[in-house]
Amino acid sequence: MPKSGECDVLVLGCGLAGLAAAVAAVREGARVTLVCAGPRFSGSSFYPGTWGLGLVGPDGKADEADLEATIERVGCGVADPALVRTLVSGITPAVARLREMGVALREPARASQREYIPCFDHKHRSWHGVEAPSVRASFGRALDELGVRVLPGASAVRIARQDGRACGAVLSTADGLGFVGSRAVVLATGGYGALFGRHLCTPDVAGVGQGLALEAGCELVNMEFMQMMPGYVWPRRALGTVFNEKTFRWASLAGADGTPLLGGNAGRAAELLDMRSGYGPFTSRLASREVDLAIADAGPDGAWVSYDPTLAARMPEFVRTYFDWLARERGLAVGDPARIALFAHAANGGVRIASDASTALAGLFAAGEVAGGMHGADRLGGLSSANCLVFGHIAGVSAAHACEVAPPPPASATVDALAPVAPGAPGRLKGAMSRTAMVRRDEAGLAAALAVVGELDEGLVPDGPSDEAACGHELARSLGFRAQLACARAVLEAARARSESLGSHYRADAGV
Secondary structure (H helix, E strand, C coil): CEEEEEEEEEEECCCHHHHHHHHHHHHCCCCEEEEECCCCCCCHHHCCCCCCEEEEECCCHHHHHHHHHHHHHHCCCCCCHHHHHHHHHHHHHHHHHHHHHCCCEECCCCCCCHHHCCCCCCCCCEEEEECHHHHHHHHHHHHHHHCCEEEECCEEEEEEEECCEEEEEEEEECCEEEEEEEEEEEECCCCCHHHCCCECCCCCCCCHHHHHHHHCCCCEECCCCEEEEEEEEECHHHCCCECCHHHHHHEEEECCCCCECCCCCHHHHHHHHHHHCCCCCCCCCCCCHHHHHHHHHCCCCCEEEEECCCHHHCCCHHHHHHHHHHHHHHCCCCCCCEEEEEEEEEECCEEECCCCCECCCECEEECHHHEECCCCCCCCCCHHHHHHHHHHHHHHHHHHHHCCCCCCCCCECCCCCCCCCCCCHHHHHHHHHHHHCCCCECHHHHHHHHHHHHHHHHCCCCCCCCCHHHHHHHHHHHHHHHHHHHHHHHHHHHHHHCCCCECCECECCCCC
16 A cells, blocks of 8 residues: 655554653654554543552662562562663653653652552652643643644554564554554554453553564563453443552452352451552462452452441542542442452553663564563552653654664555454454453463464455455454454463463462
């Protein structure tokens, strides 16, 4: 297909990582096009079911070594130490850049309260609340002033390559397929939570970027470490809203018939719930895994959650801020009956990158949740936002510099002919992932899910020649679905290869 546009740096993804990359690249002198699957601000960074973004960093220079060591310890030794160092050293400058842009950062009034200790951490750090409206205003102003071209409602379905380099991307747009050529590409398409039926992310965060990177010759790392978080399933007005784990220590959990979910020993239940309030996503490392396993076993309708009646009068600042948001945005008060279940949330793994955000394909850089290595089997809370900002900036700078030695992009690009996605195929994929790769995983289930992925992939093989021009939208959908299948296969294969439980990866057939 002929080229429909050209730039120096093509940024794929419009969350925090993509925004940071676009601003950094244009400030280095590059002409930048920013591709957004949804509106200009989209992806998990702007997921409407969460009450805000926490940004955690070292509490001064002297705290950097401890933060690095904690990330590696919590990551169970599978994080890349070089990427950990790059992440930690880059957080304070990233916060300074946000302030310079005018982004409002919420400061805690009672920073010493235990709720401000980051998820899985052992001490307080520097903590900021990132206000989404302020991010939209500040980055929107920067994109406009810097002349960044924005393509909303477009998504990549292939990384274009020429002579062993990334040279742009084939996009799915409202008009069908189009090719935008570039001298460098930044992949910032987010994680793969939407491969699962229940997910706390937007539907476009479905692993397409990881699949496209694999197709382009890149490597994926730590794909088995997918975070599973509690979220509301009832009342329906709160469906898909993140449950604040800090509230677990005042909560009681019950099954559909009202039976205590954690057994009749009230003291033991209180101990487990207190431990569980220290972190958001499931981990197999701690005894409080029993809480998540019990919620999972409560069935698709979830577990009833209720609170100590005295909580409303003695909420810590962090918790009160959450419940104020929940009442305002979802109409759910602290005393209202509600049910929670486990949802796929954020990916700790992704495309393997170096400290300059480069990948195995020259000219292709990756940042944000699509990239892996800086986190391990578990991830400290607040580091996802930090990761996006730090490596987004690095990717933008690196991509701009890569343009200096890159040849001009070609005049056209090609894509494979594929059969249309079969009716029900996306649902089958989500069903297989949800049954076998949520909290409980075992050999039989993972093998069965891989068989489903293989069957769905074979269904995309065309029976005969395909007229690309006549089926642009269908072909775009097939290309995107093939990338999702590649990502799903990588998750399942990684989970199958790791036969022991480790952090967010729990093998029910191995225990802990």
